Amino acid sequence: MQIIQQILFVILASASIFLFWKKMSEIRRNILLGKDFEMSGTSKQRFQNLLLNAFGQKKMFTNPMVAVLHFFVYAGFIIINVEILEIILDGLTGHHRLFFPVLGSLYNFLIGCFEVLAFLVLAACVVFLLRRNITKVKRLNQGELLGGWPRSDANYILTFEIVLMSLFLIMNAADINLQQGNSSHYTQTGSFWISQFIAPMLSGVSESGLIGIERFCWWAHIIGIFVFMNYLPYSKHLHVILAFPNSYYASLAEKGTLSNMKEIQNEVLYMMQPELAPAHTEANAVLKFGARDVQDLSWKNLMDAYSCTECGRCTAACPANQTGKKLSPRQIMMATRDRLEDIGTQLNKDKNWTTDGKALLHDYISVEELRACTTCNACVQECPVSISPLDIIMQLRRNLVMEESNSPQEWNQMFGNIENNMAPWKFSPDDRDGWNH
Amino acid sequence: MQVRTYAEFQANNETPEILFWVGCAGSFDQRAQRVTKAFVEILQHAGINFAILGKEEMCTGDPARRAGNEFLFQMMAYNNIQTMNMYAVKKIVTTCPHCFNTLKNEYPELGGTYDVIHHTTLIQQLINEGKIIMKEGGEFKGKKITYHDSCYLGRANQVYEAPRAVLEVLDADLVEMKRCKTNGLCCGAGGAQMFKEEEPGNTRVNWERSEEALETGATVIASNCPFCLTMLSDGIKKNEKEDDVQVLDIAEMIAKSIDKQ
Numbered sequence: 048m049q050i051i052q053q054i055l056f057v058i059l060a061s062a063s064i065f066l067f068w069k070k071m072s073e074i075r076r077n078i079l080l081g082k083d084f085e086m087s088g089t090s091k092q093r094f095q096n097l098l099l100n101a102f103g104q105k106k107m108f109t110n111p112m113v114a115v116l117h118f119f120v121y122a123g124f125i126i127i128n129v130e131i132l133e134i135i136l137d138g139l140t141g142h143h144r145l146f147f148p149v150l151g152s153l154y155n156f157l158i159g160c161f162e163v164l165a166f167l168v169l170a171a172c173v174v175f176l177l178r179r180n181i182t183k184v185k186r187l188n189q190g191e192l193l194g195g196w197p198r199s200d201a202n203y204i205l206t207f208e209i210v211l212m213s214l215f216l217i218m219n220a221a222d223i224n225l226q227q228g229n230s231s232h233y234t235q236t237g238s239f240w241i242s243q244f245i246a247p248m249l250s251g252v253s254e255s256g257l258i259g260i261e262r263f264c265w266w267a268h269i270i271g272i273f274v275f276m277n278y279l280p281y282s283k284h285l286h287v288i289l290a291f292p293n294s295y296y297a298s299l300a301e302k303g304t305l306s307n308m309k310e311i312q313n314e315v316l317y318m319m320q321p322e323l324a325p326a327h328t329e330a331n332a333v334l335k336f337g338a339r340d341v342q343d344l345s346w347k348n349l350m351d352a353y354s355c356t357e358c359g360r361c362t363a364a365c366p367a368n369q370t371g372k373k374l375s376p377r378q379i380m381m382a383t384r385d386r387l388e389d390i391g392t393q394l395n396k397d398k399n400w401t402t403d404g405k406a407l408l409h410d411y412i413s414v415e416e417l418r419a420c421t422t423c424n425a426c427v428q429e430c431p432v433s434i435s436p437l438d439i440i441m442q443l444r445r446n447l448v449m450e451e452s453n454s455p456q457e458w459n460q461m462f463g464n465i466e467n468n469m470a471p472w473k474f475s476p477d478d479r480d481g482w483n484h
Numbered sequence: 485m486q487v488r489t490y491a492e493f494q495a496n497n498e499t500p501e502i503l504f505w506v507g508c509a510g511s512f513d514q515r516a517q518r519v520t521k522a523f524v525e526i527l528q529h530a531g532i533n534f535a536i537l538g539k540e541e542m543c544t545g546d547p548a549r550r551a552g553n554e555f556l557f558q559m560m561a562y563n564n565i566q567t568m569n570m571y572a573v574k575k576i577v578t579t580c581p582h583c584f585n586t587l588k589n590e591y592p593e594l595g596g597t598y599d600v601i602h603h604t605t606l607i608q609q610l611i612n613e614g615k616i617i618m619k620e621g622g623e624f625k626g627k628k629i630t631y632h633d634s635c636y637l638g639r640a641n642q643v644y645e646a647p648r649a650v651l652e653v654l655d656a657d658l659v660e661m662k663r664c665k666t667n668g669l670c671c672g673a674g675g676a677q678m679f680k681e682e683e684p685g686n687t688r689v690n691w692e693r694s695e696e697a698l699e700t701g702a703t704v705i706a707s708n709c710p711f712c713l714t715m716l717s718d719g720i721k722k723n724e725k726e727d728d729v730q731v732l733d734i735a736e737m738i739a740k741s742i743d744k745q
Contacts, residue, residue, distance in 0.1 A: 303640025371686030
């Protein structure tokens with residue numbers, strides 16, 4: 048019987064790790080469809096960003112209540128993983144509580160801590176579900192999060208965590224009862240901090256019943272974790288992994304700095320000083336200005352899209368969105384990920400796939416959205432995982448204006464004024480110092 | 485006014501300490517011209533040896549770049565950098581946070597590296613150095629003032645304290661809006677929005693921001709940007725409060741409060 052469980056476990060673990068690895072490599076391939084970009088700053092500064100924003104969750108603390116709850120879930124997620132190591136080793140070796148003989152009384156302390164964390168995770172997830180569905184926090188109940196997959200996705204994850212944590216606690220409670228009944232195989236560890244309160248509820252259950260509950264919880268818990276792991280890459284919840292590299296690779300320049308377009312800088316330079324132009328221009332190189340599709344964006348922009356957990360702090364802070372415009376920075380990120388996933392699906396079918404006649408610009412993100420941005424950086428400022436929706440908006444705007452000559456009449460006039468009068472308004476350059484006379 | 489240009493300085497074999505980058509709004513917009521003049525008054529009072537570029541100054545290219553027209557931006561940047569490098573400009577002060585941002589953050593990569601500061605920061609330095617002294621019981625003493633963070637000075641360049649420190653000197657009652665500093669709400673003009681109609685929505689950004697400013701009960705809204713100045717003034721007019729509430733640039737407030745003795 049034991050050996051069957053072990054074999055089953057090995058099959059299950061390998062299958063889920065394989066599937067997870069496969070999907071993650073697809074995501075990696077999709078992200079690397081993006082262009083290389085020049086990184087500023089030192090790796091030390093980047094690492095600091097990672098520590099502060101990803102590990103420290105600095106930006107979450109603008110709302111301390113939410114930050115603390117989120118921290119429980121996050122700490123629970125990381126620390127309870129230590130317990131999962133034991134669960135996996137137990138599963139592989141057929142032992143029960145493999146670490147107890149090694150750790151002794153420290154073991155009870157550790158499991159006690161895990162249980163407290165599990166309880167806090169559970170409580171935090173309940174509060175999060177309430178905030179989403181009952182008190183209806185605005186940013187979690189507007190626009191692109193009103194219904195459909197994004198809304199269900201969030202609720203699935205929270206429910207999933209609640210179920211996993213409950214299974215873990217009930218498993219220990221059954222274990223305590225089995226220990227008290229001196230059931231063989233169940234190591235005498237003594238009771239644990241939280242599950243001791245659940246244990247009395249199971250006191251009337253027979254030994255075989257308790258073993259059934261314990262085994263069911265053990266299996267459901269570990270299967271649940273394998274399922275969760277494989278759900279991650281399809282979900283907004285992927286931020287638990289990508290928040291770290293995303294914070295590391297975030298731009299270190301002042302937020303006001305727009306990326307320079309070297310090719311245009313050179314173009315202007317050669318026009319003004321033809322003697323500097325290289326003798327043999329690469330006439331074959333087809334220049335494309337700005338971004339039309341995801342392949343024209345940087346791979347950081349694309350990693351941003353996969354790192355977005357759709358919390359909507361960007362959208363809640365966006366002046367355009369707050370005044371009823373169509374633009375929502377969160378939707379920009381979701382649209383970018385959708386486009387990337389659509390391309391990924393087609394690449395899965397055909398490695399050499401090149402086009403489906405669609406593009407991020409127009410088919411996924413509209414001109415009206417792009418035009419509404421005031422480049423105020425509120426979205427960039429707010430994002431807890433260092434995403435820049437603004438960078439994507441700007442690159443799409445560049446394509447609209449320079450490739451399609453698609454700009455509002457007033458902007459064309461403004462361009463004309465700058466070209467002819469060196470000012471965005473129609474004044475004579477001779478009057479520039481008129482105030483001085 | 486008679487502010488001398490760089491060309492005039494050079495003709496006399498002199499070098500100014502600092503270039504005052506007036507900007508297009510400061511040069512042409514009648515309301516912003518008053519800010520320009522107020523700031524010149526402050527500089528002159530403090531005895532700063534400064535020059536302007538005069539007719540040689542051109543748009544930095546900020547609105548073109550943010551609208552997506554990189555070609556036009558690069559053209560303007562090229563010309564401005566040529567001019568400033570020819571005069572060997574070292575230090576620039578500007579009354580416009582958009583010019584400030586472009587000159588400080590975007591020109592270095594194009595070959596124009598200068599020490600750029602915003603006028604509110606320079607005014608704070610002049611106050612700290614004792615070069616300008618406020619008169620006792622000035623016009624703003626005890627008045628309720630709220631300060632609007634422009635996006636390009638605030639979030640874009642993280643200058644939040646200098647303008648507030650300057651306002652402190654006025655002995656006024658400084659009140660904050662609900663959305664301030666890193667959370668400050670845009671006036672609606674950035675990203676070249678100044679030059680086009682807003683996209684369809686249920687209100688205008690400047691109306692929303694002006695209402696928030698009015699909610700503080702302040703009688704003066706202090707600004708650091710010519711575009712914010714226009715947007716907020718329009719928002720106050722929309723609420724028919726232009727007789728009760730003034731929208732002023734920090735330079736104007738300081739110029740009015742300097743002890744000229």
